[in-house]
Amino acid sequence: MKKACIILLAITVLLILPNAAFSESVNPANEFLLLEKLGIADADESRFDSLVTRGEFCIAIIKALNLFDAYSGQTSEFIDITGDEDLQKAVFVAEQLGIVSGVNDKEFAPDREISYQEMIKITVSALGYDYLAESMGTYPQGYIKMAQSLGLTDGVAMSDTVTRQDMLRLLYNALDTKVAEYSSYSYNYSIKKGELTLMNAAFNLYKARGVVMQTSKINLTNESDITDGYVRIDNSIHKCTDDSLNDFVGKKIEFYYFDDDDLTVLCANPGYDPNVTYEISAENVNMNASNASRKVIVYQTDTGSRKQIKLDNYVTVVYNDKRYEDFDKDTFDIENGRLVIIDNNADGAGDVVLVYEYVDYIVKSVTGDDTVYTTDGNILEFGKSADVYEILDAENQLYEFSDIQEGSVLSVQESRDKSIIKIYLNNKTLAGKASEFFSDINCNKVRIDDVEYILSEKFTEENSGVRVGTDYEWYINAFGKIVGIRDSDGELFGYILSTTFSEDSEDDATITFFGSNGIIKTYSFANKPLLNGVKMTAKQIVSGAEIRPDGKTKKQLVNFRLVSGKIKEINTAVPKNLSNKDTPLVFEKQVSSYIYRYGIFGGGYLVDEDTTIINIPAAGSDKADDPWEYAITYPWELVVNSKYDLTLYNVSEVNHVGIMLVTEVSSKVNIPVMLFNKV
Numbered sequence: 116m117k118k119a120c121i122i123l124l125a126i127t128v129l130l131i132l133p134n135a136a137f138s139e140s141v142n143p144a145n146e147f148l149l150l151e152k153l154g155i156a157d158a159d160e161s162r163f164d165s166l167v168t169r170g171e172f173c174i175a176i177i178k179a180l181n182l183f184d185a186y187s188g189q190t191s192e193f194i195d196i197t198g199d200e201d202l203q204k205a206v207f208v209a210e211q212l213g214i215v216s217g218v219n220d221k222e223f224a225p226d227r228e229i230s231y232q233e234m235i236k237i238t239v240s241a242l243g244y245d246y247l248a249e250s251m252g253t254y255p256q257g258y259i260k261m262a263q264s265l266g267l268t269d270g271v272a273m274s275d276t277v278t279r280q281d282m283l284r285l286l287y288n289a290l291d292t293k294v295a296e297y298s299s300y301s302y303n304y305s306i307k308k309g310e311l312t313l314m315n316a317a318f319n320l321y322k323a324r325g326v327v328m329q330t331s332k333i334n335l336t337n338e339s340d341i342t343d344g345y346v347r348i349d350n351s352i353h354k355c356t357d358d359s360l361n362d363f364v365g366k367k368i369e370f371y372y373f374d375d376d377d378l379t380v381l382c383a384n385p386g387y388d389p390n391v392t393y394e395i396s397a398e399n400v401n402m403n404a405s406n407a408s409r410k411v412i413v414y415q416t417d418t419g420s421r422k423q424i425k426l427d428n429y430v431t432v433v434y435n436d437k438r439y440e441d442f443d444k445d446t447f448d449i450e451n452g453r454l455v456i457i458d459n460n461a462d463g464a465g466d467v468v469l470v471y472e473y474v475d476y477i478v479k480s481v482t483g484d485d486t487v488y489t490t491d492g493n494i495l496e497f498g499k500s501a502d503v504y505e506i507l508d509a510e511n512q513l514y515e516f517s518d519i520q521e522g523s524v525l526s527v528q529e530s531r532d533k534s535i536i537k538i539y540l541n542n543k544t545l546a547g548k549a550s551e552f553f554s555d556i557n558c559n560k561v562r563i564d565d566v567e568y569i570l571s572e573k574f575t576e577e578n579s580g581v582r583v584g585t586d587y588e589w590y591i592n593a594f595g596k597i598v599g600i601r602d603s604d605g606e607l608f609g610y611i612l613s614t615t616f617s618e619d620s621e622d623d624a625t626i627t628f629f630g631s632n633g634i635i636k637t638y639s640f641a642n643k644p645l646l647n648g649v650k651m652t653a654k655q656i657v658s659g660a661e662i663r664p665d666g667k668t669k670k671q672l673v674n675f676r677l678v679s680g681k682i683k684e685i686n687t688a689v690p691k692n693l694s695n696k697d698t699p700l701v702f703e704k705q706v707s708s709y710i711y712r713y714g715i716f717g718g719g720y721l722v723d724e725d726t727t728i729i730n731i732p733a734a735g736s737d738k739a740d741d742p743w744e745y746a747i748t749y750p751w752e753l754v755v756n757s758k759y760d761l762t763l764y765n766v767s768e769v770n771h772v773g774i775m776l777v778t779e780v781s782s783k784v785n786i787p788v789m790l791f792n793k794v
Contacts, residue, residue, distance in 0.1 A: 149382060153179075155178045156282070156283060164278055164280070167282045168229060169227050170202050170225030170226060172282060173209050174205040176241055176286070177208050179313065195222045195223055196225060199225075215237055231276070235259055242313065244261050265292050266292065268288075271284050291322065293309050293311060319373055322371055323369070325349035326459050335438060353372055353379065357382055357383070359383070365433075368384070392458075394454070395414045397572075398557040402444055424465050430467065435529055436535045437534065439531055451571065451572065455468070455469040456468050456469075473526040473528045474527050476495065477525075477598065477599050487525070508539060523540060524591065526538070526594065544588050544590055544591065550562050569597070571596055574598055610629040611662070613626075614627070616658055622653050624654050624658075625657075638680070639681055639682070646661060646684075646686075653682075671688065672688045
């Protein structure tokens, strides 16, 4: 009778304890995530093969009962339970529950490896089934039979010793096992399997299954948005601080939640995945096929075979993170990105289609008001109307707008109503030589230094002017696709703003230009550079009389050639009447005066009806070499109704490039301007 009273006391304590605090340290890939979240045991895979001691298992089972803090201050009667506070507490509680015993009357032997039989007996006793176990046979056979009938030993290896993986599996099984229920009448009592599992009784935690329909970032329903920290699973809204559920939108999951006012989700079970998911890249989508329709998506595999996926009659389509009800066949015919099709009820039809489509842009310049100018003439103004606006990389690492710079590649995803904008950022370029262009089964590719890359739909050998065997600086997006080039051997025009060189090195020197691309950028030198056709060291060029007369940088118009992004050749300009055949950069000087009348937002500033000033940097400022702060002069740099003298140098009749000095008459302050069209 004494044993029955002890177990009844244990179950009563379990039922009245509040929710346990749980650990924030999570290994999402581990099937024993639940144990980590509840703070029962860590699931470090590197320790799976280590053997478990009696003390370790005693601590874990008491934590699984959520009784670790039920008692305090008392000490165990075993003389070898000293020092470790957690061990003292766990062994004392286990003694009081009657679920452990020592190796003799005075010793517990906490450092001895626990046996399979001991682990099974403790667990069966903790769940209240020891009386029934003993009725099935003497120890250990009765306890093993009881454990097997409860499903506790599923996936647990039977051996003389216990590995940590086996311990975790047993505890995981125990949490989902129903605890014993006792009925007592006078001197008679009965034991049966109860209605509550251990996780229900100990943690007020329940297991359920459902489809993730909505997070703060993606909404598959017509319901109003929910705030960050909540998730809709089927028709119920749960509090949830686990951001990983964003990855399960549209999928059926098994999850654990507390039965509190917010139905707080603890975690999803990563080991449960009944969903059939298809991920199809834009290159493989074939919506031009005769059998393609609003309800049939046709695609080609990497081997060239054609397949189709039928969609459910009530399919939900989400375009760039927002539900899109007016979808048609063309919605799935994307140029860049991917389709994710989810069959979450195993009926062979797609229940959810997530369309991720993006447009690539190469950044020409950036302003401080979240405005980007692209190399193809687009003006992108982010964050002014979007409800959700994020800048991130392919790994979903978040960035700031200040991380966007000249030469960045932006892959922009926008919902149909432009309320959700995601910008995937890549600031790295690829230097190398194109050895071959070729067509694969579903896309065009280029081989650069023996590595294959997919080409953007708009970038081909024909329309890009790329020459096989030539070195280029390649623009590449966050997903590894080639979207453009910067010719490393190209000729540029620039207005010198500043220079640096080292007294200790002939090769350590730089020049900062305001270039014909409208960008301020600093370049170092290639090996054996030329100045006006004469081979010199980098230091000789920068410190010489042509570039730094009287020891000061001469702000002047030059043309220069790059090899692998470094200066290989510089030619300084001479007036037309002093033309030198060895200096190819010859200009004709014109002077006139204008009144500044009107500012054009973004594209530039109109000086008069025929002249537009493009991208005015603050030359003359001590920060003129800062390209992000001074790439564009703001409207107040030019004062309305003030008079300006404009000195124009026509440089290249072929490329229609010129340089202009704008001088405010009263202050005599010069502002250099690069023009892209003849005036």
